[in-house]
Amino acid sequence: MTDAASLPGQPRGGVVSGPATARAVNVLAPNPSAMTLDGTNTWIVSEPDSDLAVVIDPGPLDEGHLHTVVDTAEKAGKRIALTLLTHGHADHAEGAARFAELTGTRVRALDPALRLGDEGLGAGDVITVGGLELRVVPTPGHTADSLSFHLPADRAVLTGDTVLGRGTTVVAHPDGRLGDYLDSLRRLRSLTVDDGVRTILPGHGPVLQDAQGAVEYYLAHRAHRLAQVETAVEMGYRTPAEVVAHVYADVDRSLWPAAELSVRAQLDYLAEHGIVQP
Numbered sequence: 001m002t003d004a005a006s007l008p009g010q011p012r013g014g015v016v017s018g019p020a021t022a023r024a025v026n027v028l029a030p031n032p033s034a035m036t037l038d039g040t041n042t043w044i045v046s047e048p049d050s051d052l053a054v055v056i057d058p059g060p061l062d063e064g065h066l067h068t069v070v071d072t073a074e075k076a077g078k079r080i081a082l083t084l085l086t087h088g089h090a091d092h093a094e095g096a097a098r099f100a101e102l103t104g105t106r107v108r109a110l111d112p113a114l115r116l117g118d119e120g121l122g123a124g125d126v127i128t129v130g131g132l133e134l135r136v137v138p139t140p141g142h143t144a145d146s147l148s149f150h151l152p153a154d155r156a157v158l159t160g161d162t163v164l165g166r167g168t169t170v171v172a173h174p175d176g177r178l179g180d181y182l183d184s185l186r187r188l189r190s191l192t193v194d195d196g197v198r199t200i201l202p203g204h205g206p207v208l209q210d211a212q213g214a215v216e217y218y219l220a221h222r223a224h225r226l227a228q229v230e231t232a233v234e235m236g237y238r239t240p241a242e243v244v245a246h247v248y249a250d251v252d253r254s255l256w257p258a259a260e261l262s263v264r265a266q267l268d269y270l271a272e273h274g275i276v277q278p
Ligand SMILES: [Zn+2]
Pocket: 087, 089, 142, 161
């Protein structure tokens, strides 16, 4: 629940956390949990002098939250012209159909099952709305359908669940694959090194002002976990549950089911690379 929820007549969900960059405003969905951190970040992105906006990840199906997103745009003098999804997990996408109904927008996503309208979304696409430019960066690994959106004018990238504002993300086996995920992190690193991206606008948690440092940390963390999993297997821990109990002993048990997905992805990766025979 949020502070806004306790005020009569206020929408039940959604907290506007103010502009994160010149072009991006976050409305925080009221779905906090161990897996979603403070809740899902719904991003409203637009050119400062334009009356059109793009919404990325409407979030869960929470009527109050969806209305807060629309109201926030309207108060800024903007009409929502397009809805985009970073991936299909319910905490990002469940409210998309209702949001599209409220705003009369199309929904574009990599997964055809999530789209409303006939336009897809994929690698190399450039979205332009009211002068705003977003470049689609495929970042599979958390899920197969994960996309990031490069916002060059703000030297920022919206990463969905590929990079989070706190902690690290889950490689959601079997849909998410570790090899893909590492490639995606390297793609994001190249955005920071070669394209001047400074800021990460994540799907959960706070904005990261050191994009390159965050991506380097994610790569180091993944390598560290992979080495731990490899060692655990060499020590005789065989099942994913055994490996989790050993490698993630210091992590809260409520996160173990999620950790097991990452461990399964890591065991697959090790087997595929001939490092450990399953
Ligand atoms: Zn997700």
